[in-house]
Amino acid sequence: MVKGTRRFAAGVTLALCAAVARAQAQTTAAVRPLDYTRFVLGNGLVVLLNEDHSSPIVAVDVWYKLGAKNELPSQTGFAHLCEHLMGEGSPNVSVPERVLISSVGGRSTFWANTTEDITHFYYTLPRNALETALWMESDRMAAPLTRADSSHIRAVRETIRQERVQNRETPVFGLADPFTRAAMFAGGYANDPLGRMSAIDAATADDVKQFCAPYYLTNNAVLSLSGDFTTASAKTLIERYFGGIARGDDPPSAGQVDTSRLRGAARLVLEDRNAHVATLRFAWPSVGYSVPDRLPLVALASLLSRDRTGVLSKLLIEDRGLATRVVAKAFDFEKRGIFQIEIIPRTDASMTTIETLVDSVLSSFSAQSIRAAGLDAFKRMNAVQAMTSLQTRAARADTLAHGEIFAGDPAVYAKELAATAALTTSDVARVAKQYLGANRVVMSMVPAGRLDMVSKPELPYVLVSSPAGRM
């Protein structure tokens, strides 16, 4: 499984913590903190334990710091290929991961996920099966990629071929994300985590092992558990199963990931023969996870498009009747981010008119209009979401591991919540001015043959949708 972008923060990431009670005065109930224990084994494995006895289950989440940004152009899709191979079994586990885990009552949305930055394996299972999960995870961590042989690679390649068709070629405008990144970034963030089929078809077992093995190490991994165990007993089990695995050399660091290739606007047009409805996308390179400006950018996205009170959604949908849907999102990778606005026009509306209106809103964005758009309401929403989003054990294990890897602090969400509560209207106006400038991607997505719908067609654009352009 690959998700193009792991998370977009609809609000600041998520907590059940004491800070919520301070941020939201009307919350009188005592807010239970998301308590956790962190320790590091001698071999470098970072362990995060969130003990919670309110349901007899445990979420298991194992993260490796290996993602698409670590790939060279000839290796695109290798991190994801290795995710699949890791799921096929290990020396003492003869069946695929999901077969074993579901046979003991475990379940997962996608079982595993490869992003720009990381690969992780995750599921929730009954508490009495925790040791079985640790046995399986340690077996594949102790001897990773034992299924990286030609017959497994041949089989996995066919699965990935169908995954690509299902998630990129079939969905209408499913190639919009890879084309946006390729236009925006130089270096590793230009890679589509799903990779290019040509690179995957050419990959040999040796290529794959050589690329992935330096990352599948205890000293490049985080094990995060949330649920019904005692910290002491989990610790004993983890030492038993993972303690004896040897650490490796320091993994190679990613190459160049933090450069934008945009010099002005890259105007792209994507055609799709299955499309009935057009879409206009604006995308700007923005900041990585740990950069403080990420928080006002998240606020900005909400103020632009939240429900019917957002500045752009209200203008384009209600006041002018030009669009049926407006979504602004702030995506965050480890080292970079993307700020994106997508608009679905009404069938009779001109995308040129919409682009002009969007630009006039963005250029006149001021502290005053931000206040009117409800920065206070956003903060209240963020505080409530901080609690509602962390209900599942899977979300808690995931949040702790994400904080550990992306910010060096599992509890970074608590600090972000406080920082968001302190945002001012001028913080938000400043990032709008600073980041939403001329260096951007403008993509008109249109039904095949409808180039007349392209926004501002008089400006030069690149058509990225011909069959040869399929990635």
Next chain:
Amino acid sequence: MRRHLVVLALASFAQSQAATAQQLDRTKRPVITADSPFVFPKMETQQLANGLRVVVIANHSVPLVSVRAFVAVDSLDDPVGKEGLYVLTAGMLHEGTATRTGAQVASDIAMLGNSVTSSRFTTTPANLAASLEILADLLMHPTFPDSALARLKTTLASRKQIELQSPATVPYRVLLKQLYGTTNPFSRIGLASAATMETIGRDDLVRFHSAYYRPNNTTLIVVGDVHATDVVALATKAFGSWERAQVPEALSRTAHGRPRTTLYLADRPGALQSYVFVGALGPARTSGDSEALDIVATVLGASGGGRVYDALHERRRYMYSGTPVAMTWRPAPSPSTIGGSAAIATTKTDSALIQWMAEIRRTAQEPPTSEEMARARAALVDALPAGVETDDLVANRLMSMLQTGVPLDFYNSYSERVLTVKPDAVREAAAKYLDSSHLVIVVAGDRKTIEPLLRAANIAPIVLVDDPSK
């Protein structure tokens, strides 16, 4: 936040690792000891004087509360010729009330910090009363302003076009139409056509709302950090003035007979995958066969061990992901759908269907093995706690019980009922409901490539179809 100091821990770990590394035998899989049986959270039910049912499940482990309002009405209640009436009515509930304009509804919700719709919200206990007041206002006092109605029609028309972009939309509609029959409301599922939407005016919405949105047709579900007595008091305050009235009888939803297996083929030129549905009618959730069918669906369709899933994914890699067999329970007494779908590599469409049908036939003849029964029990029984892990999941589970018409104590004895099903009863349920000679197969794909393959494979008579909503 606790944080253990790495430095202090290191020395002792190094020692214990040396000791445990020698003892650990990785070939030995840990033994799982039995856990105490699953108990569904305890609920309290009360009825207000006007007939509104209030169901409360207290859970004080997290300071949150999940609320759902279930009104027993849906698209199946749209009168013929007015398809789309339910969707428009439900959408217009948010466009203004007797005391709030649409803009005020939006800004009042924004000030709360949590979203509130006419059917749900999740929030902190401190926001419960204010959120419930808005939800009640939306359900009880909508004004249906004409300008918002015009805008909503445009939005729904656009959404319908977007829905048609999905490769699953057309084959799923064909499946429902063939299973339930053209006169059954199920065959009209999906968004209404522009033509019928045009005939719907504000008066239709007012009448439809007045007929169905009544306290005696509504259940309020409240799960979380609350006490039942407080909830009943809040509900009485918010809904007490809602007047009860006789609600119309449901339209007939009886499905027609069981035609011979037929393959319906819809063209999607150039498609790299075929979207395949295979299905049949099953009983309602209230039937005594329902647990045996849950096992049938797991034995055939579960990812990691399901017969059809493994045949198409693990063994042959014809598909990436899919749910080839599952149970879709409908509002009782309507028949359920047993079956599912997968996106299959175009050139493997025939091979995949041959495997798919072979596994269906085998399941009607061979009872599940003991390993398959154990896997099904793990999926259906051992995984139950994870299915009701949070207040939201508990509330959603109650909603689905109300929708499928089972008593609210359905899950109290569900585990026992599953555990008593014998392998041969599973085979019998498969033979009865998933009979290979009475299936509806729908394939949407690149006709010029797959039609010759499907004809040569001779799986079933082929009928060419178009989008049934056109």
